[in-house]
Structure formats: structure tokens, C-alpha cells
Amino acid sequence: MTQRAKIDTDGSEAEAVGPPVVHRPAGLTSAEVAERVARGEVNDVPVRSSRSTTDIVRANVFTRFNAIIGVLWAIMLFVAPIQDSLFGFVIIANTGIGIIQELRAKKTLDGLAVIGEAKPTVRRDGVAAELSTSEIVLGDLIELGPGDKVVVDGEVAEADSLEIDESLLTGEADPVVKKPGDRMMSGSFVVAGGGAFTATKVGREAYAAQLAEEASRFTLVHSELRTGISTILKYVTWMMIPTAIGLVISQLVVKDDNFKDAVARTVGGIVPMIPEGLVLLTSVAFAIGVVRLGRKQCLVQELPAIEGLARVDVVCLDKTGTLTEGGMDVTELRPLNGSDETYVRKVLGALGESDPRPNASLQAIIDAYPDTVEWRCTEALPFSSARKYSGAAFSEGNGEDSTWLLGAPDVLLPAGDTTLTEIDHLNEQGLRVLLLARAAQELDSPDVATGAHPTALVVLEQRLRPDAADTLAYFADQNVATKVISGDNAVSVGAVAGKLDMPGAANTVDARTLPTDREEMAKVLDENAVFGRVTPRQKRDMVAALQSHGHTVAMTGDGVNDVLALKDADIGVSMGSGSEATRAVAQIVLLNNSFATLPSVVAEGRRVIGNITRVATLFLTKTVYSVLLAVLVVCSQVEYPFLPRHLTLLSTLTIGVPAFFLALAPNKERAKPNFVRRVMRYAIPGGVIAAAATFTTYLLARHHYTGPNALAAETSAATLTLFLVSMWVLAIIARPYTWWRLTLVATMAGAFLLVLVVPWLQDFFALKLVGTTLPWAAVFIAVAGGLLLEVAWRWVDRRFPA
DSSP states (O other): OOOOOOOOTTSOOOOOOSSOOOOOOOOBOHHHHHHHHHHTOBOOOOOOSSOOHHHHHHHHHSOHHHHHHHHHHHHHHHHSOGGGGHHHHHHHHHHHHHHHHHHHHHHHHHHHHHHTOOOOEEEETTEEEEOOGGGOBTTOEEEEOTTOBOOSEEEEEEEEEEEEEOHHHHOOOSOEEOOTTOEEOBTBEEEEEEEEEEEEEOGGGSTTHHHHHHHTOOOOOSOHHHHHHHHHHHHHHHHHHHHHHHHHHHHHHHTTTOHHHHHHHHHHHHGGGOOHHHHHHHHHHHHHHHHHHHHTTEEESSTHHHHHHHHOOEEEEOTBTTTEEEEEEEEEEEEOTTOOHHHHHHHHHHHHHHOSSOOHHHHHHHHHSOOOTTOEEEEEEOOOTTTOEEEEEEEOSSSOEEEEEEEOHHHHSOTTOHHHHHHHHHHTTTOEEEEEEEOSSOTTSTTTTTTOEEEEEEEEEEEEOTTHHHHHHHHHHTTOEEEEEOSSOHHHHHHHHHHTTOTTTTSEEEGGGSOSSHHHHHHHHHHOOEEESOOHHHHHHHHHHHHHTTOOEEEEEOSGGGHHHHHHSSEEEEETTSOHHHHHHOSEEETTOOGGGHHHHHHHHHHHHHHHHHHHHHHHHHHHHHHHHHHHHHHHTOOOSOOHHHHHHHHIIIIIHHHHHHHTSOOOSOOOSOHHHHHHHHHHHHHHHHHHHHHHHHHHHHHHOOSTTHHHHHHHHHHHHHHHHHHHHHHHHTOSOOHHHHHHHHHHHHHHHHHHHSHHHHHHHTOOOOSSHHHHHHHHHHHHHHHHHHHHHHHHHHHSOO
16 A cells, blocks of 8 residues: 655644654755765766767767778879879768768757766755765765656655656566665656655666666667668678779780879779668768757757658647647636535635645646645645546644545546536536545555545646647647647547647547557557547557657657657657656657647658668769779770769769758658668669669770870770769759759859860860760760669659568
8 A cells, every 4th residue: 555644734733543653754964965975976977968078979980881992092193193182082071071070069968968967866954955976975865746857866855655666677667666775776756756866876886777878879770761771781782892893903914015094093982882872861960950959949869750750650749738829827716515615715725734745736826826824734645647537635723634636527436427527528628527525434544536526627728839839730740740738638639729720630539448468559549649538558559559650750748648659659758847756768859848840850750861861872873883883894804984083073063062952951752761772773773774874885985096196085985974974873863953953063064064175174084085986976875874763763663662
């Protein structure tokens, strides 16, 4: 049986009923704190919101492909002119950009993390004050209330109906009642009641030290996008090694009279196989996303959350604190069964005073009905989301004792009670109704609600968020289903949703009627949008049921009853004013408490994922045609047509510069799964066509040109074909066209034209078209390749839909 503390409203000791009430400990003294700090007994776990500067530099510099390019660059600096070594300077610039952008993201993220940091209440010298978790020392007395997270390991010193949820650590969903002397595990949180505990393990010794650091670390892993790119790079490496070896051997054999030129053309064949900018652009796009969201007071605790929200097709909303603002107002008090209103006001005032940490509903009652000093609380039962009511026992000052319950009418009243009809009318107006009932049993009885006598209805008006309607309309427009999952009365929840013009608000479901079978529950969830009287465990089950039907689920919430569902959802979104526990498990925290920020987060995710998918096609088309050209050269035993400078120019104009702009452009398309398949189904045909068209031009040129400068003319013709086909690929990727996309494509084409007509640029890049026959043939072949691209990609869309 749950132990109930016997307390006075003023905190003084009451007449002993059961175990005697212990005096409130004062906590450590300032001298004791200083002594522990000197000994290093401080909670100094480095809870990082982002990677360190060293980690960022290391991750951007020391990569597999940077190592390969670095070796090739060093070779080229010795054997060829500086223009054939330009690719090395491009890599340095790319790496620098990546480091700078991630450092910007780190600065933004660290600043937001400080704002959103949980500050536990610590009692020292008899005074309670909020401190940073890093200031806690061994032996500190830490106070707890509903929603507070246990930040270090300890032992319970005070317990007032203290119930702890350890499900995040043990997997056991049922709250655990804690008594003085019981062990507290860091990482758990309070679901009901309050108390205090003494810290017995701090810093890295605490159970949740590793969990806390891991949960709040800025990370680029565990995302389909990153995993897909890693898979692609792994296959690229496998293709590169044998192809590069074959190219080295063939070029040394073919060019046995000119070792330096053979090396230069070999390097020219290897470098474009590496999609070096793809990883950079992914990191930059994510980092810029963090900075953009940071400006909107949105803390991204796990970077893949940006990607996850882009894939979301169902958003589960908790009504209180999400669709409505936290505060409420009492609009009416309706005494029942001839109750005296003056007496009822006294009861409500005393109930408000009995809870040291009132929720929004009780706070509204406290504001409306101040307590009188006549009544003395002898026992308290804190509100719990599972039971849907709170209670207290009082000595009324005139020798009378009474026990009262305040909570959900449909839980405290038997089915069919006539009062429920009256309540339904109020709920239909979107009002929240609480029932005050006089209990017929002791407060510590497990059946305390049975036989309770209805005394009054307290009618509360919830304040709708002014931006909620627009946000719901945004999700509807984006084909994202919204589900309101609330612990409140289903009719009341439906009325609030109706006021916000939410689709499906007319048909509400009482969660107590939901089937327990996951498949059956999923069907009900798919068919309806508003659910009331949902328990915390049901919220978790509902998220799992939606996921079982292939949905990507985001869950928003701010209360302790949302924690389990937030943790299990694909993306958990917490309000900044929410409990410590919800902020700890959520991937995204809206520090400004504005539900309207969520569309910005979704849009940012879609921009990142959609654009990276676009530019990945550009990079991997280059990889495919580079590998195929090398294979064709090896099989034909001819000289490789390009020097590094040629492919550096082509990569910059058809991939590097355009990809940077395309990666940061707006993109509202919902992200789709199977990243690798979606990219490669375009990159493979694109690369094959580009390689075939280029090699055809090269072979024609070898038969057309003769003499000592024939190779330069052949290279120029082949470069023209490859550029035009690559530009066609870019033009397809840039669709649908806007003025700036057209300008981008035209500018890149103009830059290449400039190289062909300006004499010193011709010399610098060794590009000079000779005659008219072959250049026009190169253009014709490129146009044929472009038309074949259009046909091939349309066929791929039909044959292999994404």
C-alpha cells in the first residue's frame, strides 16, 4: 500500500498518524560543499550538446578519400604543372568550409543547450535553490516534484507519495513507490508526489552518466542518409581499387616514352572517381539546418532528428501545452446535490494548498479560490495521469474531518450517472470539467474513488494557442496526418480540435474503448484523429501501433505522462517549459514553447534530405562515368583522354558550385525511404550514357586528328561532349525551374564558354577546339546522349518507382 505523508499546510508537524513525521533536513552547509569541491567530489560529467572542436576538425580532415586525394595531390605537385593540382586546393577549401559550418552549428547548439539545461533544486543551509547539474556535490540534498528527472544516484531522504518511473532504465512501465532509505537511480523521473534524496554517486560513477552524455551528444550517425552515403562510398572504394590499378598499368605501358604525362593522366582518371564533396555537402546541409533552427529557438539534441522529421507522416499531439497554452481560467463553479458554494470554495482552496507543485488545472483553482488558514491537511494524494485524480484529507478546524477527491468526472462517477449528461454539454463547448467529490473511504484505500459523493463541478476554460490552427492546416496541406492523443475527456478534446478546424475532430474516441490488440488498435488509429482519456501506457501503445502500419511517427508533449511515448516515437518533440524528463528523452526541444515552430523543423528536414538526394545524383553520376571511362581506356589500351585540370574544371562547373546552391535551396517534398536505390537508379544510367558519349567522341577524334598536337585536340573534343552531357544531367536535376535555377545553369554554361574563347584560359586549362567538324560532332553526340538521358530517366521512373 502506498505510504501517505501526514502534513500540515504550513509545513509544521501534525498529530502523528502512523509513522512520525521527520524534521526537514537542511542539506549540506557551505563549508561542507567547499570541502567536497576541493576533494573533486563534484558532478563533473561533461554533458556535451555537440562534438568538440577537435572532433569536428578530425572528422573533416582525416577521411579515407582525403587521404587518397592527398597522396595523389603530392604526386601531381612534383610531376605536373600547378593547374593539374587544382583538385587538391578544392579539397582544402571544401574541408575548411565543412569545419567552419560545423563550428557555427556547434556554437548555436551549445548556446541553446545552456538555455534548455535542466536545473535541479538543491537544498543547502536549509535553503532550496536551482543549480546547474555540474554544481551538485556528493551528499547534496536534491528536491523532487512531478516531472523532475533524477540527475544523480542517491538515497531517498523524504517521500511524500513519491512515485518514480524507472522504465527508461529497466523497461518496467509501472511506477515504483519510494520510501525513505530506498535507492534512487539517475535517469529515472518522478510521476507523482514529491520528496528529496541524498546524492550518493556523482559524476562518472552515476548510473546515467553515460546515458546522459550519449543522449545529448551532437551526432551524425544512425540516419538513413548517412548510412546510405557510407554504403555508396564503400562500393565506390571497391570499384576504385582494381580500376585504378588497371589504369596505372595501362597508362605506363601506353606512354612509356613520357613517364610524367602518364602519371598525370593516370591521376586524372582516379581523382574524379571519388565523390569527395558528397560527404562535405551532407555535413554542411545538416550544420546549416541546425543554425537555421537555432535562430527559431529550436534545440536539435540529435542531428538525425532533422532527417527524421522530414520522413514523418503522422504527428501525435498532446492537447495540453501543445494545442492549448499552459494556463487555464476557472469560468464557473456549479455546486451539486444542494452543496453550499461558500463551503465548496473553502474545500477547493484547501485542496490547492495541499499540493506544493500544482498542475495547470489546480493552479487555476488556486488563483480563483485562495486558501483559508482554518483547514489543516493531514494527508495528500498527488495527481497521477494513470488514475486521473488527486485528493487530500483535512481537519476542518471545527472537529470535523473530511476526505476529498478532485479529478475527471467520468472516472470518479459511475457510468450512467445523470451528472455526466450535464458534463457532456460543457465538454462539447471545449470546456474542461473537474469533479469535486467527497470520499467515503480513507485516502490510502486502493478503492478510494468508489462511492465518492459528487459535490461540485469546476469548469475551466483552456487558452488555445493562437498559432495552432495555422500549424494544423500546414500539416494537412503537407499530407501529414495529425492525431490528438490526450488524457482529457474525449468530447472536450474533440471540441478544442474542432475550434482549430482540425480534420476528423467531429469523431472522437474514448481510449478506454480501444482494443488492446496492436493490429486492431492500428486500424482504429488510422480511421480516427482525436482520442481522449488516454493513459501514459496507451500513448506508448498507440505510437507502436502506428509504427506497425509503416508510419513514421512524431510525438509532441510537455508532461511527464508523455515521456514513454516520446521515447518510443521516431521523433520526440518537447516544449522548453516541459518537465525535465520530457526534455531529456526528446530529440527536439522547442525552447520558445511554440507549436508553430514545428513546420519550420519539418521544412528544414525536407530541405536537407530532398536536396542531398538531388546532389548525390550529380556526384555519383560523375563517379560512374569516371570508372567506366577508366575501364574503357584499359580495355582499349589507349591514352586516358583527360588531365586532372580538365576534370577539375568540369566537376566545379557541373557539380561543385551548382550542388552547393541546390543543397541549400527550399524543398517541400516529403522525404522518401531507400536513399541508395533512389540515387543509384538515376546515377547509373546517367553515368553510363555520359561515359559512352564521351568515349565515342574520343575514338572519333583519334581517327580524325593526326600529328604531334593530336592528343590535345582529342582531349578538347572529348571534354566538350562530357561537359554538355553533364550539364544536361544538371539541367534535369535542377527541375522544376525557377529564375535562380535557370540562372545557375546558364552561368555554369557561360563560364565554360569563357574558357573556350579566352586565350589565356585556353592555355591554362589546355582546352582548344581544333577545326569545326569534330567540335560539331562532339555537340551532336552530346545532344544525342542528353535525349537518351531523358528517355532513360523516364523509363527508370516507371520501371523502378521510388
